Amino acid sequence: MKKMMIVLLSVLLIAAFGSLAGAKTLKVGLDADPVSLDPHVQLSGGMLQLSHWVFDPLVRWTQKMTFEPRLATKWKRIDDLTMRFYLRKGVKFHSGNPFTAKDVKFTVERLKKSVDFKGLFEPFAGVKIIDDHTVDITTKKPYALLLNMATYIFPMDSKFYSGKDKNGQPKDAIVKIGPSFALNHESGTGPFKVTYREQGVKTVFERFAGYWDKKSPGNVTKMILTPIKEDATRVAALLSGDVDFISPVPPQDFMRIKRDANVNLFTYPGGRIITVQMNEKRRKEFRDVRVRQAIVYAINNAGIVKTIMKGTATVAGQQSPPGYAGHNPACKPRYDLKKARALMKAAGLEKGFTCTMIAPNNRYVNDEKIAQAVVSMLAKINIKVNLKTMPKAQYWDEFDAQVADMQMIGWHSDTEDSGNFSEFLVMCPNKKTGYGQYNSGNYCNPEVDKLTLAAQSETNLKKRAAMLKKIEKILYDDAAFIPFHWQNHSYGARKNLMVKPIINTMNFPYFGDLVIK
Amino acid sequence: MFAFIVRRIGQAVLVMLVISLVGFSIKNRIGDPVRDVVGERVTPAERAALRQKLGLNDPFLVQYVRFVENALKGDLGLSFFYKKPALKVIISKAPATLELVFVTALILIVVSLPIGVFTAIRPRNWFSRFTMAFSTLGVSIPVFLTAILLIYVFAVTLNWLPSYGRGLTVDIGGWQSGLLTLDGLKHLILPSISLASIMLPLFIRLIRAEMMEILETEYIKFAWAKGLRRSRIWFLHAFKNTLLPVITVFGVQIGIMFAFTILTETVFQWQGMGFMFLEAVERSDTSLLVAYLVVVGVIFVVVNTLVDIIYGLVNPTVRVAGRK
Numbered sequence: 106m107k108k109m110m111i112v113l114l115s116v117l118l119i120a121a122f123g124s125l126a127g128a129k130t131l132k133v134g135l136d137a138d139p140v141s142l143d144p145h146v147q148l149s150g151g152m153l154q155l156s157h158w159v160f161d162p163l164v165r166w167t168q169k170m171t172f173e174p175r176l177a178t179k180w181k182r183i184d185d186l187t188m189r190f191y192l193r194k195g196v197k198f199h200s201g202n203p204f205t206a207k208d209v210k211f212t213v214e215r216l217k218k219s220v221d222f223k224g225l226f227e228p229f230a231g232v233k234i235i236d237d238h239t240v241d242i243t244t245k246k247p248y249a250l251l252l253n254m255a256t257y258i259f260p261m262d263s264k265f266y267s268g269k270d271k272n273g274q275p276k277d278a279i280v281k282i283g284p285s286f287a288l289n290h291e292s293g294t295g296p297f298k299v300t301y302r303e304q305g306v307k308t309v310f311e312r313f314a315g316y317w318d319k320k321s322p323g324n325v326t327k328m329i330l331t332p333i334k335e336d337a338t339r340v341a342a343l344l345s346g347d348v349d350f351i352s353p354v355p356p357q358d359f360m361r362i363k364r365d366a367n368v369n370l371f372t373y374p375g376g377r378i379i380t381v382q383m384n385e386k387r388r389k390e391f392r393d394v395r396v397r398q399a400i401v402y403a404i405n406n407a408g409i410v411k412t413i414m415k416g417t418a419t420v421a422g423q424q425s426p427p428g429y430a431g432h433n434p435a436c437k438p439r440y441d442l443k444k445a446r447a448l449m450k451a452a453g454l455e456k457g458f459t460c461t462m463i464a465p466n467n468r469y470v471n472d473e474k475i476a477q478a479v480v481s482m483l484a485k486i487n488i489k490v491n492l493k494t495m496p497k498a499q500y501w502d503e504f505d506a507q508v509a510d511m512q513m514i515g516w517h518s519d520t521e522d523s524g525n526f527s528e529f530l531v532m533c534p535n536k537k538t539g540y541g542q543y544n545s546g547n548y549c550n551p552e553v554d555k556l557t558l559a560a561q562s563e564t565n566l567k568k569r570a571a572m573l574k575k576i577e578k579i580l581y582d583d584a585a586f587i588p589f590h591w592q593n594h595s596y597g598a599r600k601n602l603m604v605k606p607i608i609n610t611m612n613f614p615y616f617g618d619l620v621i622k
Numbered sequence: 623m624f625a626f627i628v629r630r631i632g633q634a635v636l637v638m639l640v641i642s643l644v645g646f647s648i649k650n651r652i653g654d655p656v657r658d659v660v661g662e663r664v665t666p667a668e669r670a671a672l673r674q675k676l677g678l679n680d681p682f683l684v685q686y687v688r689f690v691e692n693a694l695k696g697d698l699g700l701s702f703f704y705k706k707p708a709l710k711v712i713i714s715k716a717p718a719t720l721e722l723v724f725v726t727a728l729i730l731i732v733v734s735l736p737i738g739v740f741t742a743i744r745p746r747n748w749f750s751r752f753t754m755a756f757s758t759l760g761v762s763i764p765v766f767l768t769a770i771l772l773i774y775v776f777a778v779t780l781n782w783l784p785s786y787g788r789g790l791t792v793d794i795g796g797w798q799s800g801l802l803t804l805d806g807l808k809h810l811i812l813p814s815i816s817l818a819s820i821m822l823p824l825f826i827r828l829i830r831a832e833m834m835e836i837l838e839t840e841y842i843k844f845a846w847a848k849g850l851r852r853s854r855i856w857f858l859h860a861f862k863n864t865l866l867p868v869i870t871v872f873g874v875q876i877g878i879m880f881a882f883t884i885l886t887e888t889v890f891q892w893q894g895m896g897f898m899f900l901e902a903v904e905r906s907d908t909s910l911l912v913a914y915l916v917v918v919g920v921i922f923v924v925v926n927t928l929v930d931i932i933y934g935l936v937n938p939t940v941r942v943a944g945r946k
Contacts, residue, residue: 140703148661220668221661281659281672282702304704305901306893333786333891334901337770341785345777467904498653498906505666519663529663539665 129621130327131602134339134348138308138332142299143287144259145279148221148519150612153257157613158310158328159199160259160293161318163190163209164252166521168609170428172252176204176260176294185247185564186230190255192238196317198262200292206234211263211277213242219279224539225254225519228561247562249569253520262292296321296617297328307331316617323618343368343597349621350602352614354595356415356470362597371596373608374419376426377517378526379469379589381462381479382546388460388510391546395452397584402445403486404479406438406589413474418590423577424516424526426591428610430566431523431573436581438588445486457487462511464492465500469515470592476513479587504545512545515592521611523573527557531585548585626934634927638919642693645915646686653906655702689912698913703905708913712895717797718788719883719894725801725814727876730821738829739864742837743856757823765882769816769889776812784809786891813890820882821875828871832864877922 139155140147157165163177177190196204210232216222217229228248233241244251266277266287276286291299294317297310310328331348333339336355343351344365354362354370362370383391383400390396407420419426423436449455464476473494480490490511495503504512518525533549534541540554556572556579563569580586594612598604603620656672673679677688692699701708741750777785789809791798800806836842837860845855884896891897895914902910 141705147659148663220672221664224663224665280705282676283700283705285705288705305898331787331891335889335891338773338786338889338891341770341773341778345773345781345785347777347785347787496653496904498658498904501657502654536666542665543662 128326129324130329131325131350131616131619131621132348133328133330133616134333134342134351135330136332136334136336136339136353138305138330140304141288142291142302143279143285144261144293145215145219145222146281146285146288148219148225150517153611154613156259156293157295158297158616159291159295159299160261161295163192163255163258163260165256165615166609166611168606170521170610172256177255180252180255182564183241186245187241187243188251188255189235190240190242192240193317194238196294197315198265198292198294199298199313199315200262200265201315202262202264202292204260204262204294205237206232206240208260208263209240209258210234211266212258212260215261215277215279216258220281222257225257229254247564249561249564249566250520250522250524253522256521259293259295265290265292296323305332318617321618322620323616324621325616325619328616340597343599346599350596350598350604350614352594352596352612353470354597356413356417356595359415359417359595367600369598369600369602369604371598371604371608372417372593373596373612374426374610375517375592375594375612376429376521376610377469377515377592378421378424378426379418379472379475379513379515379592380424380530381464381476381511381513381587381589382530382544382548383586384507384510384512384546386547387507390452390454390458390460391510393452394583395448396454399445399448399452399486400483400488401584401587402439402441402448403488404482404587404589405440406587407440409475409478410590413471413478414590414592417470417593417595419593421588421590423581423588424530425523425573425577426610429518429521429523429573430570431577433574433577433581436577442485449486455487457489459489459491460510461508462490462492462513463500463503463509464494464513465497466494468497468500469513472513472515475589479511504543507545514543514545516543523577524557524560527553527576527580531580532557546586548583550579550583550585553579623934627931630927630930630934634923637923638916639690641919641923642690642912642916643686645912645919646689647682649908649912650682652903652908652911655906655908658905658907659702693916698916699909701902701907701910701913703902703907703910708910709917711898711910712914712917714798715893715895715898717799718892719880719887719896721799721801722810722813722817722883722886722892722894723876723879725810726817726821726879727872729814729818730825730872733818734822734825734829738826739833739856739861741826742830742833745834753826757826760819760823763819764885765816765820766885766889768819769812769886772812772816773889783812785812788893813886813892816889817879817882817886821879824875825868825872829864829868832867833860836860836863880918 137151139151144152144156144160161175163175164172165175167173176193176196178193180188180190183189192206192209198204213229213232216226228244230243230245233243235241242251268276270276270286272284274285278285280288296313296316298313299308300311301307301309308330312326333342339351340354340358340361342348359370362368383397385391410416410418410420420438422438423433425431462476464472466473476492476494480492483490504514516526516530528540529543531544531548532540532554534544534547553576556576560569560572563572594608596604596608601622603622607615607619656669660669677685689699698708701711704711737753741753744750773785776783787809788800788806790803790805791800792802800810842855842860845859883894884900886892887894887897888900899914902914
């Protein structure tokens with residue numbers, strides 16, 4: 106009898122370990138969780154991360170900033186306005202429906218209806234179905250960024266999202282506030298299905314058995330995402346083994362994580378530029394290019410990266426990060442206090458002046474500390490800055506109202522292209538066209554406007570890059586804004602997670618391809 | 623008596639109106655909820671359209687009257703972030719907070735009573751001196767520091783206890799309980815200890831002071847003279863009378879404890895009402911904010927009104943005093 110028990114127990118034990126070996130569970134702790142399961146309800150980093158886990162785009166960015174075929178296997182330009190996409194065959198949605206050209210058309214049309222995405226998809230004319238697995242995507246005028254935008258097309262299951270839900274609301278309705286079908290239901294083609302979701306508490310993803318990408322090395326069978334808002338708690342959860350992966354890692358804890366034997370720290374250069382704009386409408390001093398240059402020369406942004414950011418950012422002299430078409434190597438970061446003082450003297454402002462500044466205190470990494478550093482750095486050229494910082498909930502209204510002479514803003518290009526920075530941050534503010542929407546410096550240079558617009562429809566990429574580089578040079582010489590740095594993304598993970606291949610400059614960790622050893 | 627009750631209820635309604643009005647008027651100062659719902663690239667025109675649709679552009683009074691009308695029907699509005707009725711969100715978060723407060727109260731009772739009594743009857747013992755010195759320190763350490771210290775010692779370094787969240791919960795008729803699973807109980811230990819740490823020194827000192835005072839009274843001296851057993855004097859005659867003022871203070875402090883849950887819950891990512899409230903402030907989820915204030919207001923007003931009415935029934939002088 107006793108022997109029988111022992112045999113039985115060992116069989117049970119082996120069975121238990123066997124199932125453990127096959128199942129790889131990944132526990133992820135992020136600072137926030139996705140606000141919805143509807144990828145079109147909000148354009149934000151968190152929602153795009155979710156899209157990559159649950160849905161799958163036509164094409165996606167690689168680490169080298171090239172395009173990787175996903176649901177589109179190849180593409181070719183037919184004319185100036187049209188790009189033909191050949192769709193992957195044999196792909197199934199989570200609902201079991203097959204993926205066809207109809208779903209691409211449905212998705213692009215839905216994007217054009219979304220409040221958040223319609224701006225980005227404005228240049229698009231529509232989708233023409235050639236056959237079940239071929240579509241032509243057309244634009245209204247020649248558009249250089251068509252492929253960049255295809256990274257935003259995460260085909261949704263048109264059959265699954267049509268009809269009406271139990272409230273009588275169409276299933277494809279995009280509802281910002283209030284219940285909707287797509288808020289709680291999903292059917293994408295991505296590596297993970299959402300099996301449980303309690304907003305703000307926990308989301309459980311399980312690997313989709315019918316996932317098309319059999320070549321993906323990813324072996325995560327279950328992923329549990331928990332938002333952990335408090336920085337210290339998130340780090341503690343990783344160190345104590347309660348979660349396997351966290352992001353972001355606060356700079357002050359970098360050393361802790363590096364020292365720990367069980368976890369690794371990963372950083373990846375990001376594309377978000379942090380700047381401060383100098384309002385030329387409010388202050389006549391800022392209209393003088395010498396004063397603006399003096400300010401840029403007085404800011405030791407390399408020092409800020411070293412001491413405040415603990416080296417987790419790349420010092421910037423322009424908007425476009427390295428790797429972008431418009432990145433101009435000639436626009437180097439400049440810090441020269443002597444030169445700054447000389448420029449102030451030349452402008453007749455040796456004695457300086459007093460101005461105001463606002464900055465958020467919970468929007469960007471160490472935003473408040475950066476703003477405080479600006480105050481002390483500008484004091485050296487006799488500019489007295491009265492700084493006010495506030496939470497982001499209040500900040501953007503104040504920013505729009507341009508309540509201060511200097512205002513901080515960070516920007517990440519939605520298109521992963523240089524033009525986007527100029528369109529929002531430095532083009533002449535124009536209510537009608539919407540350009541310069543976040544240009545609170547009121548810097549206005551017709552040549553920059555002309556070049557930015559021309560670059561939009563220039564499909565010769567070499568010519569286009571030259572134009573974008575020229576823009577950066579003009580902005581550099583004009584000292585149109587104070588550049589600080591491009592923020593790095595940061596991740597902490599247990600040693601057995603092969604994180605390196607799945608991270609990228611967009612901060613979309615591709616968990617579908619994650620290998621757990 | 624009837625008049626007294628009617629008057630008391632009338633007052634309660636008035637208080638509720640004032641609370642809702644205050645909550646409603648601060649909501650415009652918190653920030654723009656539309657900003658948090660849309661991405662940064664959305665045009666001002668689209669945002670304005672959304673504001674219009676949500677009725678945020680209506681005059682203050684129109685919005686307030688609409689809110690009160692709906693509130694009377696039991697509808698406190700839709701949370702902007704959760705996209706669900708605010709009342710539902712609050713109710714779903716209540717068990718977490720209630721369980722945390724319950725366990726904390728339990729710890730308070732179990733720990734502070736014996737220590738308080740011991741330090742009173744043996745004031746010169748080394749343990750008493752140590753406790754007194756230590757409790758001064760305890761009062762002066764802020765709760766979030768205690769919480770982070772506990773996490774680093776017990777979760778990160780020793781790896782005995784989990785660092786965040788509620789763990790495994792069991793659903794009992796919609797009440798998500800963490801009290802019934804081992805995992806849930808483990809998750810409760812650190813948050814409840816840090817929450818208890820603020821009140822514990824206070825209670826130990828209170829019990830000690832009350833007990834010492836009573837030990838000096840005539841009837842205790844008389845009991846000694848009568849030659850009663852020590853344990854009978856301490857635990858029956860003295861202890862019972864010590865408890866009366868302690869219970870009164872305990873009742874008041876439980877209310878204050880709810881306020882402290884905001885900090886504790888944030889540090890431990892504890893999905894309760896306090897955490898929800900702080901997040902609502904950060905996200906300018908104003909409708910949830912107002913709903914929370916109203917719900918908490920209702921709880922306090924109802925409890926106080928009931929207490930007053932019962933008090934009036936028990937003690938007629940209160941009724942008489944209220945009549946003039």
